[in-house]
Amino acid sequence: MRADVAGADPSLVRAAIETGDPLPGSAGFAGKVDGRLVRDVLGRQPLFSERDDATTWSHNPADLADPVAVPAGHVRTAAGDERVWTLPDPDPVSDPDEAVAAVRSAVDESLSGVATDGLAVAFSGGVDSALLAARLDAPLYAVGFPDSHDLDAARSGAAALGCDVRTVELDHAALEAAVPDLVAAIGRTDAMAVQIALPLFLVAERVAADGFDRLAVGQGADELFGGYAKVARAPDDPRVDADTVRGARREVMGTLPDQLQRDVLALRAAGVEPVAPLLHDRVVEEALALPGDLLVTDRGERKWALRLAAREWLPDRLAFREKKAVQYGSLVSRELDRLARQAGFKRRMDDHVTQFVESLVE
Template sequence: MGSNADATSTGPLVGADPEPIRAAIEDENPLSGTRGFAGRVDGSLVRDVLGRYPLFLDGDGQDRWAFDPTELADPTPLPAGQVVDPAGNRREVWSLPDPSPRDGTAAVRAVGNAIDDALADVDTDGLAIAFSGGVDSALLAARLEAPLYVAGFPNSHDVRAARETARLLDREVRVVELDHDALVEAVPPVATATGRTNAMAVEIALPLYLVAKRAAADGFDRLAVGQGADELFGGYAKVARAPEDPRVAAETVRGARREVLESLPDQLTRDVLAIRAGGVEPVAPLLADGVVEAGLALPGSLLVTDRGERKYALRLAARKWLPDPVAFREKKALQYGSLVARELDRVARQAGFKRRMDDHVTQYVESLLE
């Protein structure tokens, strides 16, 4: 999401210029210095190793493709890391590297340097920042001169955290205050744009869409997001609890982190499509290749400490720009911190979709599309 030039979703290729992608194909180099890419290069369709841009084929065919699934009759995502040549032959060209872990001090320094480079490379013209008050978005706010936006119901965790973090950074934050009417109105465009009616997918996408929509209304055309930091730096409870957590198969924290990273293409597809539906183009500096490379080299003890503190290396590196109360702030998942999940459940029940029904919120979402 976003290249050195912060490309838009128009044209045959997004995210990078053709030349580095040609070299990456030839060398089979998965981390060639971009922030992701997708599209057509020399007649071949490509999508980077983390799927940072969505690209869809029409069914199993190769002739029709699009960045927007609503343009196709049977949109099927091109898997991350694959190349489809002009003859229609598919092959996986890129897979995530698995480097040996670095020494602790050097590993943290490498993360900090990579983040510094990635943020220095962001063009702030026409840029807004999706800001929830956690360490990921606070890093963007500390380094990028762009307005901050948070979406949430009144007195939600994210709104309170965003205001407190903005105060500590001597910044102001624009609050997109949600209510039930705004939520219900946003469900159909979000479900249509993402092609998903699953309750959790819609709940995560809704705040992103509503922040994007407000930023677009205020005249911005790009939205910086902290996407990918939780997956890369060990932000999930199931990673911290590996191997005891049944949601991961891995025997180590590093292995569980890799499992989570492999789910990122599907999540990023949802997020990118929701943000674009709001009228802006996402920019994800914390998923720049250099940051990914540094994150992959972290030992498990710097992903999650013995005390269970998650994203430890990222927090240590962030102290260069953030005060400790921000760098070490715990954050709720977007759908919970904004109260979108709770309130969408409430709206669904008010509409007659009771909890005793199977997946009642998903059924409610589907009813709004009929």
């Protein structure tokens, strides 16, 4: 039967289904193989079908009348959804030097495999995007409001690497104009989703306008390597249920399919195809084997193994630089809140930014 899969050769997907291998050596995949809809274990490629017709499907929900996402790690047929892959839970590597070396090798191999034709790099000056910038011969793009942390960090980070960076300076008009198209693409109006996706969408629009059709992004590094404060504070942070750093990291990784669906749809709507080297199976596999103290040190330093591995290519001031999440570092979150209040949606109102977003798309 016909195969139509994004992200991987159909033969690899068939073998992964037969063996139950969740990390068969791809950067994610989704599509139709032998009459079945399939989506990889981390949901790195979006996939949808009509609610009542699994034979009508698309990578873009806008193509369907009543789209329902195929869950990550599942096969969908007319009979329903069946989980075929679960993320591995290996024992931690006992030798820290061996663990860091394995991460370094996996990152090196993944980045070495990225073709640079038509490629640009989304750059914010943090360790994730700096790795991409140092290893990929492609122009760097940064996005944010003129006084934002991300633009300052991108400029200083690019200087440290001896590179130029092209900046996309935002204003209120750019945010308001982008919201309807972004919401149409991702199918969501909740404030957090829109705040995270807006800077990606806007930098991608500039990248596409400049003639590039692929954008390298550092997505996944925070989830894989323990970049979140709530992971570092486990078990004392109420935002996670796990009682260890490794358990909290795994819990956070469970949010990746939803996040990646949002980001991929936003980037494609802006005119570029995302490239996420740090989410390749080989990197995922080595990250999962890290002990807790190589995710977060006893001093609270996050993404420790990735930072140590990154010293192969980055100066320490970039490898160990702390950076804000994109919605805060770019000031998009702050300025969207400001726009909402100027439009009469006050903070005392329930979820006032979401209400403002919905008013822009009505």
